[in-house]
Every structure is written in C-alpha cells, then in structure tokens.
Amino acid sequence: MSEHTFSPAWRARSLGRRGFLRVSAASAATVALVAATGCGSTNTPQPIAPSPYQLVLPAGDPGLVYFAYLLALAQATLYQRVIDSPPGDLTTAERAVFADLRDHEVVYRELFKSTIDPTRSKDVLPADFAFNPASLALSSRAGVLAAAQQFEDLAAAGYPVLLLLVTTAGALLQTVLLKAGSVHARHAATVRNLLAPGSFADADVVEPTGTLAGQARTKTPVEVMAALAPYFAPYVISVANLAVPA
Amino acid sequence: MKLISVLDHLAAAPAAPPAPRRALLAQLGRAAAAALPVGLAARPAAAAPTDTPFDAVTQLLLLERVQQAFYAQALAVPGLVPAAQVPGFQRLLLHQTQHAAFLTLALQNAGAAVPPAPAFDFSGRRGVATNPVLFPNVLSAYDEFLALAQQLEDLGVRLYQGRAFAIVSDNQLAGAVRRMYAVEARHSAHVRGLRQGRGVAVKTWPSPTDDAIVRPPAAQALTLAATGGEDNTTQYLTAGIPVPFAYLLPTNGSLAVQATAVAEAFDEPITGAAAQAALDLFS
Numbered sequence: 059m060s061e062h063t064f065s066p067a068w069r070a071r072s073l074g075r076r077g078f079l080r081v082s083a084a085s086a087a088t089v090a091l092v093a094a095t096g097c098g099s100t101n102t103p104q105p106i107a108p109s110p111y112q113l114v115l116p117a118g119d120p121g122l123v124y125f126a127y128l129l130a131l132a133q134a135t136l137y138q139r140v141i142d143s144p145p146g147d148l149t150t151a152e153r154a155v156f157a158d159l160r161d162h163e164v165v166y167r168e169l170f171k172s173t174i175d176p177t178r179s180k181d182v183l184p185a186d187f188a189f190n191p192a193s194l195a196l197s198s199r200a201g202v203l204a205a206a207q208q209f210e211d212l213a214a215a216g217y218p219v220l221l222l223l224v225t226t227a228g229a230l231l232q233t234v235l236l237k238a239g240s241v242h243a244r245h246a247a248t249v250r251n252l253l254a255p256g257s258f259a260d261a262d263v264v265e266p267t268g269t270l271a272g273q274a275r276t277k278t279p280v281e282v283m284a285a286l287a288p289y290f291a292p293y294v295i296s297v298a299n300l301a302v303p304a
Numbered sequence: 305m306k307l308i309s310v311l312d313h314l315a316a317a318p319a320a321p322p323a324p325r326r327a328l329l330a331q332l333g334r335a336a337a338a339a340l341p342v343g344l345a346a347r348p349a350a351a352a353p354t355d356t357p358f359d360a361v362t363q364l365l366l367l368e369r370v371q372q373a374f375y376a377q378a379l380a381v382p383g384l385v386p387a388a389q390v391p392g393f394q395r396l397l398l399h400q401t402q403h404a405a406f407l408t409l410a411l412q413n414a415g416a417a418v419p420p421a422p423a424f425d426f427s428g429r430r431g432v433a434t435n436p437v438l439f440p441n442v443l444s445a446y447d448e449f450l451a452l453a454q455q456l457e458d459l460g461v462r463l464y465q466g467r468a469f470a471i472v473s474d475n476q477l478a479g480a481v482r483r484m485y486a487v488e489a490r491h492s493a494h495v496r497g498l499r500q501g502r503g504v505a506v507k508t509w510p511s512p513t514d515d516a517i518v519r520p521p522a523a524q525a526l527t528l529a530a531t532g533g534e535d536n537t538t539q540y541l542t543a544g545i546p547v548p549f550a551y552l553l554p555t556n557g558s559l560a561v562q563a564t565a566v567a568e569a570f571d572e573p574i575t576g577a578a579a580q581a582a583l584d585l586f587s
Contacts (some may be wrong), residue, residue, distance in 0.1 A: 120504045142558060155414040158507065161565035168552040214490075218482040221468070222475060229469075230540050234489040236465050237539070237570035241509055242570075243489035244400050251497050259399065260376075264487055272402030273483035274490075298383040 063169050083167075111292045113184075117299040119228040120174070122220055125279055125297060127170035127182070127233065129216065131284055133209050135189040136164035140202045147199040152252060159206065159245055166238055203253040210246035211263055212285050215277040217242055223279070223301040243274070278303055357477070358416055358471040361407050363576055364481070365419070367463055368404040370586050371456050372397060373424040378442075378449055379501040385446065389498060396453075396491050403484050410477060417505065422587035426452065428523060430587065438523040438585065450499050453515045455491035455530035458510065459574070459582055462529065464488055466573035478546075489571070511568045529574050529582035537566045 081238035115121040137160035144153055174182045192200045195201035218241030265273050277285070279297045287294065317329035378384055385393050413417045425431045428438025441448040464485035471481045475530045493508040500506055512535045519527050538546045553561045 076512055081436070138559070156508075157562070158565070158568065160321070161561045162509075162569040164553065164559075164571040165549065165565050166559050168549070169539065169541065169547050172547060172552055176542070180540060207407035212325065218486055219480050222479055226472075230543065232469075233573075234539055234570070236468055236482075236485075237572065240461050240465060240485060240489035240571040241569055243486040244493040245511045247490035248497060251494060256362065258392075258497075259395060259487060259490045264490070270406075270480070272399040272487060273480055274486035276479075276483060303479075 073271055088161070109294065112294050112296060114296040115299055118301075119225050119231055121300045122223055122228075122235075122279075123170050123173050123231065124182075125283070125300065126167070126175060126220065126238075127167060128286065128290075128295065129213055129282065130163050130166035131169060132189045133213065134160060134167045136191050136205060136209060137163060137193070138156040139191055139196060140206075143196075143201055145196070145198045148202060149199075152199070155248060155252070156202070156206070159210075159249075160296060161247070162241060169234065170242075184293070187290070190291070191289060193288060198215075203249055206249040207253055208274065210242060210249055212247040212282055213242040214239075215263070215275055216227065216279070218274055219278050219303050220278045222303060306363070309378075318583060329390075346463065355469050355470045356437040357474070358411075358414075359475075360481075360507075361410055361574065362419060363579065364464065364484075365404060365407040365411070365582055367398050367460055367579065368407060368423060369421050370583055371460060372400040372404055372420075373452065374426055374456060374586075376399065377424075377426065379454075381443055383472075384443065384449060386502045392494060396494070399487055399491065399583065403487075406480060410480075426577070426584050426586055428585055434518070436522065438520055447499075447502055447504075450495060454495045454499060455517060456524055457495050458530040459579060460488040460527070461485065461492050461571055462574040463579040465571060466572075466575055466579070470500070509568050510571065512564050523585060525578070525581035525584055529578050531577075532574075533572050536572050539566075539570060570571065586587060 060271060069291045113122045125237055137156050140148075140156045141153070141160055144156070148156075171182055172178070191205070196205060196207045217235060219236050221232060224235065246263065250260070250263075263275055265271050281302050283297045285293050362488060375393055377398065379390065379393055393406055408418055423431065426439055426442050429435035441446070442452045443449065468478075468481055468485065471478050485562070496506050496508045500508070505513065507514060510531050514531075515531075517527065537549065539549075542545055549566050553565075
C-alpha cells in the first residue's frame with residue numbers, strides 16, 4: 059500500500075482524515091508573500107511549489123492528538139539521548155529521574171500514536187521526520203537539566219490550553235490529557251528544583267500578581283509549536299486547523 | 305425559573321464587574337440558584353457534594369482554605385520548617401491564598417453564598433479534645449508536617465482533576481481551574497521532593513514504589529483521597545477498549561520502559577465525595 063511510504067509523490071497528494079493534510083492555505087500564503095515583495099511588472103512572481111516539508115495537523119480532536127503526540131515524541135527523543143549518553147556530572151539520582159521522564163513520555167507517545175493509527179497499519183509521520191536536539195547543550199548536567207526544563211515547562215504551559223480545545227465529544231481524550239497534564243507540571247517542577255532548588259513555581263511559570271495570580275502561565279498550540287519548530291526542521295508543522303482558545 | 309432570571313439580572317447589573325468576569329459568573333449564578341433550596345436557605349455545610357459548578361467551586365474553595373490554614377499554622381511555629389525551606393512554603397501559602405481569593409470572588413460575582421471558613425484542626429480531633437489524634441505532631445515535627453502536606457497537595461491535584469468536568473461551560477472559569485490544577489501539581493512535586501531529601505522513598509509523581517504514609521483507620525479517607533487508585537494502569541481513548549500498553553511499549557534494551565511507568569504517567573481523579581470525606585477530617 060502506498061500509505062506505508064512517504065515518497066515525495068505521497069506527500070503531494072491528499073490524505074485520509076487521519077493523515078496529515080497537504081498544504082493549501084500555507085503555500086498560498088507563501089505565494090502571496092512572494093508577490094507582495096516582487097519588484098515590478100517585468101518581474102512576474104512565479105508560484106512556488108508547496109513545500110514537501112510542510113505538515114498540516116488535521117482539524118478537531120485528531121489535530122490535538124497529533125499535537126500531543128509531537129510534543130511527547132520530542133520529549134521522549136530528548137530524554138533517550140540523555141540516557142544513552144549522560145553527562146559525566148549527572149548524578150545517579152538524576153539519571154533515574156531522566157529514566158522516568160523518558161518512560162512517561164514514551165507512554166504518552168505510544169498512547170497518542172495508537173490513537174492516530176489504532177491498527178498500526180501506516181506510518182503517522184514521514185519516514186525522515188525527526189526531533190533534532192543538536193542545538194541543545196547536552197554535554198553537561200546543567201545543559202540537560204536546562205533542556206528538560208525548557209521542554210517540561212513548555213508542555214506544562216501547553217496542556218491547560220489544549221484541555222480547553224477538546225470537543226465535547228472527546229471526553230476520553232479530555233480525561234487522558236488531564237491525567238497527563240498534571241504529570242507534566244510535576245516533571246517541570248522536578249527538573250526546575252534540580253537545576254535551582256526552590257524554583258518549582260517561579261514567576262516565569264506561575265502568574266505572581268494580578269487577576270490570575272497563582273495560576274499557571276499558559277501557551278497556545280501556536281506558541282508551543284513555534285518553540286518546537288527549530289527541532290523539527292526541515293519539517294514545518296502547521297497548527298492552523300486546530301481550534302483557537304476563546 | 306423566576307429565581308434564575310433574578311440572578312441573571314443581578315449578574316448583569318451595573319454594579320457587576322467587567323464583562324469577561326460577568327460571563328464567568330452568570331453561569332455559576334445559574335448553578336448556584338439551582339443548588340439553593342427554596343427560600344434561599346444556606347446549604348448545610350456537610351451536605352453531600354453534587355456535581356454542579358457551584359458545588360465544584362465551593363469544594364475547591366474548601367480545599368484551598370485547608371491548605372492555606374495548614375501552611376499558615378505551620379509557618380507560625382518557630383523552627384518547624386527549616387529556614388532554607390521557608391520561602392518555598394511561603395510560596396505555597398501565597399498560591400493557596402490567591403486561589404482561595406479567586407474562587408471566593410467567583411462565588412461572590414455569581415451572587416452565590418460564600419460559605420464561612422471553618423476553624424481547622426490538623427490533629428484530626430475535629431475540635432473535640434477527647435477525640436483521638438489522627439495526625440500526630442504535624443505541627444511540631446517536620447517530617448510529619450511534610451507527610452501531611454504531601455497528602456493535601458496530592459488530594460488537591462486529584463480534586464481539581466475530578467472537578468474539571470463540572471466546570472466546562474464557562475471558558476474563563478474552566479481555564480482558571482485548569483491553570484490552578486497545574487500549580488497544585490507543581491506544589492505536590494515540590495513537597496514530594498523535600499521528603500525525598502529527608503530519606504523517604506517517594507517520587508515527585510505518585511508511584512507504586514512510593515513508601516506508604518501510614519495513618520490510623522479513622523484517617524483512611526485521607527489516604528484514599530490522596531493516593532488511592534494511583535496505581536491504575538488502565539486508560540481509555542476508545543470507549544470500552546483499554547489502551548494496550550503491554551503491546552505498545554518497548555521492552556528491549558535501552559529503550560525498555562519500566563513496569564511502573566504507566567501508573568506514574570497518569571494522575572488519577574477523585575470524586576467530590578471522596579475529597580469531602582478527607583477534608584472533613586480537618587474541621
């Protein structure tokens with residue numbers, strides 16, 4: 059079945075609702091941008107082909123599942139890297155924490171993946187899609203803890219918004235996201251305290267004052283994906299179809 | 305109902321706060337009206353909690369007040385909390401105070417009755433000197449204090465989670481509850497981490513490998529509310545079909561996932577009734 063492979067030809071055609079949707083709006087926007095910066099009638103802008111690396115998450119709850127899947131995939135890959143080549147100054151106890159973080163994220167990754175593809179009959183991402191942690195400093199204890207904090211704070215900030223976007227038909231998804239959301243906040247507090255004791259709920263992650271004092275700072279799917287984007291390059295993930303927070 | 309329309313009218317009156325908050329509260333006011341017995345008599349404090357937004361917010365307020373009182377009393381005992389940990393507990397106290405204020409305002413703006421704060425007694429004697437002490441030394445021995453703090457924070461995470469489904473129709477309140485939920489989880493992880501530092505075998509997320517906190521039979525409601533059922537390994541994304549983790553998770557070499565991972569990866573909710581039984585131990 060052609061569904062099993064991600065050749066350029068595969069990318070160029072429309073997929074079933076469970077797969078990534080091929081770009082339309084995004085490539086149109088790119089064309090529009092080229093047109094706007096064109097410099098005269100002699101320089102007619104040429105439409106450019108849709109990027110083979112643009113992946114558009116589906117609308118509705120399936121898009122939210124894909125979003126949570128990508129987040130878990132990123133985290134699981136990061137922690138596996140730390141476990142496979144831990145910095146020399148990372149303590150035994152801290153290595154055990156990373157093993158747990160990895161385990162939890164693998165649980166989430168596989169749970170969401172099985173939701174996208176219950177029969178495990180197709181690839182849910184292109185074969186060459188990967189989370190690339192090369193730009194993270196993973197050779198020291200401080201570096202791996204800072205990276206873990208970056209991704210756990212991101213997940214902890216993203217889940218409270220994600221929860222509000224689940225449709226009323228998605229009660230089971232809502233339940234699982236609730237259960238995983240607080241564990242991400244636990245992860246974040248844990249790695250923050252390892253890096254800087256007492257920083258588990260600092261003002262950069264919990265509103266210190268104002269109407270929302272004492273509440274977690276949050277990030278929308280657009281903000282979360284923007285933070286993840288450098289690590290998924292050359293692929294570009296569009297969350298334009300996802301519901302927007304009210 | 306006539307009463308409902310009166311409350312709606314009140315919520316929309318010029319004296320009401322600015323629009324976003326009013327929207328939050330029109331919703332709650334409706335729920336509060338539905339929950340009030342005819343004649344606007346106050347609901348008995350010990351009534352079994354049900355599942356309206358009013359019940360949920362009222363119970364979350366009680367939870368926050370319990371936590372707030374516990375940290376306030378502990379920080380008032382000289383030397384109980386080591387100096388290095390005082391700022392952390394001051395932060396917990398501040399957050400619980402902020403949560404309580406937010407929930408109080410939500411009730412007030414909805415025109416709903418704000419229950420008076422009970423006098424809390426963390427010995428478990430419920431204010432009666434002849435009752436047996438259920439929680440010895442929680443305000444005189446640091447390790448005992450930490451153990452109760454952990455249970456109250458775990459309870460908090462699970463109650464916010466359990467109540468989230470009762471608070472969905474108003475986006476402002478629903479968002480606030482989910483954001484406070486995340487903060488409770490950070491608190492729990494912090495307290496669990498402090499206990500780790502004191503030599504207790506406990507992870508910063510509930511784990512089947514955690515040392516149990518031993519309580520007398522009369523205090524089992526707290527144990528159940530804090531961690532009962534946390535060892536659950538069955539999750540659903542399709543009705544009636546458990547997620548087949550045993551089949552999905554890697555088992556080979558450096559990729560193998562530990563046996564406790566599935567239970568740890570999910571915090572489990574509690575019902576309002578389970579939480580109430582535990583919270584009632586302190587007042």
